[in-house]
Amino acid sequence: MNETALMTEDLSKSFGTQAAVSELNLRIQPGAVYGFLGRNGAGKTTTMRMLLGLVRPTKGSARVLGLDPTREMELMRILERVAFVPQRKQLYGWATPAELVRMNKAYFPRWSDDAAARLAQRLEIPMKMTFKKLSIGNQSKVALLLALAQGAEVLILDEPTAGLDPVMVDEILRTLIEDHVSQGRTIFVSSHHLGEVEQICDWVGILEEGRLLLESRLEEIRQEFRLVIASGEGLPTAQSTDVVSATTDGRFRRFVVAREAERFAADLRSQGAAILEISPIGLRELFLHLVRKEDACTPGNVGAKPAPVSSFS
Amino acid sequence: MYAWKCWRETRASFIFLLMLSTVPALLVTLGPGLKERNGWWHFDRSEYTHDPTLMVHLVSGMILTVLLLSPFLSAVFLGATSSGSEIEPGTIEYLWTRPRTRASVTWTHWGVCLAEMAMIAVVPTYLAATILGTLTRNWNMPLLMIAPWIMFIAGVPMLGLTTLMTALRRSAKGGLIYTAAVGSVYLILRQIVTVPLHLNLPTLFAGPLVWLVSNNQPYAAAFPWGSLGRAVFLAAAFPLAAQYLLKRTEV
Numbered sequence: 073m074n075e076t077a078l079m080t081e082d083l084s085k086s087f088g089t090q091a092a093v094s095e096l097n098l099r100i101q102p103g104a105v106y107g108f109l110g111r112n113g114a115g116k117t118t119t120m121r122m123l124l125g126l127v128r129p130t131k132g133s134a135r136v137l138g139l140d141p142t143r144e145m146e147l148m149r150i151l152e153r154v155a156f157v158p159q160r161k162q163l164y165g166w167a168t169p170a171e172l173v174r175m176n177k178a179y180f181p182r183w184s185d186d187a188a189a190r191l192a193q194r195l196e197i198p199m200k201m202t203f204k205k206l207s208i209g210n211q212s213k214v215a216l217l218l219a220l221a222q223g224a225e226v227l228i229l230d231e232p233t234a235g236l237d238p239v240m241v242d243e244i245l246r247t248l249i250e251d252h253v254s255q256g257r258t259i260f261v262s263s264h265h266l267g268e269v270e271q272i273c274d275w276v277g278i279l280e281e282g283r284l285l286l287e288s289r290l291e292e293i294r295q296e297f298r299l300v301i302a303s304g305e306g307l308p309t310a311q312s313t314d315v316v317s318a319t320t321d322g323r324f325r326r327f328v329v330a331r332e333a334e335r336f337a338a339d340l341r342s343q344g345a346a347i348l349e350i351s352p353i354g355l356r357e358l359f360l361h362l363v364r365k366e367d368a369c370t371p372g373n374v375g376a377k378p379a380p381v382s383s384f385s
Numbered sequence: 386m387y388a389w390k391c392w393r394e395t396r397a398s399f400i401f402l403l404m405l406s407t408v409p410a411l412l413v414t415l416g417p418g419l420k421e422r423n424g425w426w427h428f429d430r431s432e433y434t435h436d437p438t439l440m441v442h443l444v445s446g447m448i449l450t451v452l453l454l455s456p457f458l459s460a461v462f463l464g465a466t467s468s469g470s471e472i473e474p475g476t477i478e479y480l481w482t483r484p485r486t487r488a489s490v491t492w493t494h495w496g497v498c499l500a501e502m503a504m505i506a507v508v509p510t511y512l513a514a515t516i517l518g519t520l521t522r523n524w525n526m527p528l529l530m531i532a533p534w535i536m537f538i539a540g541v542p543m544l545g546l547t548t549l550m551t552a553l554r555r556s557a558k559g560g561l562i563y564t565a566a567v568g569s570v571y572l573i574l575r576q577i578v579t580v581p582l583h584l585n586l587p588t589l590f591a592g593p594l595v596w597l598v599s600n601n602q603p604y605a606a607a608f609p610w611g612s613l614g615r616a617v618f619l620a621a622a623f624p625l626a627a628q629y630l631l632k633r634t635e636v
Contacts, residue, residue: 129636148485162474176483
């Protein structure tokens with residue numbers, strides 16, 4: 073069956089008058105490792121919760137492995153095939169990790185005891201101490217162990233490495249790559265650690281105020297995306313779909329251009345602008361350009377302050 | 386496996402509530418035979434054999450009195466551990482991302498709590514009845530035989546109410562407080578309506594329990610079937626409402 077692993081169509085969620093997610097369109101293919109990025113409150117967790125039936129969409133629809141999470145019976149089939157690590161990794165305080173493993177394995181037909189034992193050893197989890205007595209880092213590790221040993225086709229991880237030391241973060245990322253990415257499983261991960269995202273993801277989506285600002289292959293960002301710094305009068309606020317961000321920095325204007333940066337720069341030069349720099353842009357820099365703005369950055373409006381618009385179509 | 390988790394979470398409360406019912410029941414059963422002589426306590430069985438029928442009657446009444454609140458207490462404390470109580474501490478995200486419907490989670494918990502409530506009602510009563518029968522050699526104690534089941538029936542609506550209130554308040558503490566508030570408001574309103582108007586309203590669902598206690602007295606009353614019917618209705622209605630609420634709850 074050639075189904076998308078995760079798909080949303082105009083998925084929206086409002087809490088009262090506050091829009092948490094607005095018309096989100098995602099299409100994540102099986103085997104993709106998708107980094108879902110955004111500032112706090114951007115709507116990442118709400119999106120994940122909608123995919124898992126914890127929150128109902130206000131508008132639009134979602135599909136996980138071709139199934140609709142708003143229908144209870146389909147949701148049960150989703151939950152058998154999807155592992156989730158929530159942002160708040162809270163489990164039963166009275167239970168030891170060993171008891172949690174025993175309890176969890178009963179729910180999942182593809183549960184792997186070998187994987188659980190290996191992870192417990194690799195992540196140095198004290199299996200006989202009650203959950204409430206574990207450190208926050210160890211509690212996170214238990215939540216990860218339960219998800220990773222589940223044998224899921226899709227992993228939905230909401231800030232999985234929060235609270236972990238760098239050694240454990242490295243172990244987790246290696247485990248994800250060795251045990252899951254290599255087996256073609258889909259991973260949908262949100263994280264504020266862009267270095268980790270760059271390490272394991274092949275796709276990224278950047279969300280801001282519930283809207284998807286950018287979705288791209290990481291490889292494409294590395295190879296095609298360029299930062300163009302220009303100075304001059306009447307520089308565009310970007311009508312071109314190739315320009316994903318335009319910000320003003322004193323007398324200079326910084327453009328993040330998705331493709332054909334040289335042609336874009338040539339167009340600016342033809343308008344009398346001086347091009348000061350054309351350089352590759354990293355994920356961190358791109359993220360900051362997109363979300364740290366004076367004005368809100370939305371698709372079609374790159375977030376610049378109102379200014380005379382030149383035609384760059 | 387969820388049933389095991391429910392048992393594991395309610396185990397401490399169950400043992401506490403069982404002891405809370407069993408110890409007083411045994412004390413009132415053995416109490417008449419305990420005598421003090423020269424500063425020493427000893428057990429005098431002749432107290433039970435002198436007039437066994439009267440002793441069974443008296444001790445049965447005392448057992449029923451000390452166990453009267455037990456079904457309500459166990460229902461409230463066990464009901465407050467239902468899945469709604471997991472919303473506030475955050476474990477609900479784990480629970481609701483397991484491939485089990487919220488309805489099955491609600492009813493599994495309800496079933497485990499029912500079994501525990503039945504044990505809490507049966508064990509102290511039948512243990513006391515066994516001891517009393519052995520001591521008096523009079524096994525004719527029909528009230529004690531049906532008492533646990535009537536206590537159980539009276540407790541089940543409270544279990545459902547606490548389950549519903551816990552789902553409504555999304556926490557165990559909130560569920561307990563709201564259950565107590567609902568119960569208090571109901572009793573106060575009932576008094577406000579019945580006392581000035583000199584009404585004799587039937588009890589909502591605890592009628593069988595009242596009948597049980599009053600039937601031990603010299604006068605007998607007809608069994609309150611209407612109250613039993615309401616108890617059965619509420620026993621089903623409250624958890625159904627909780628199930629509906631939890632199904633629509635977003636976390």
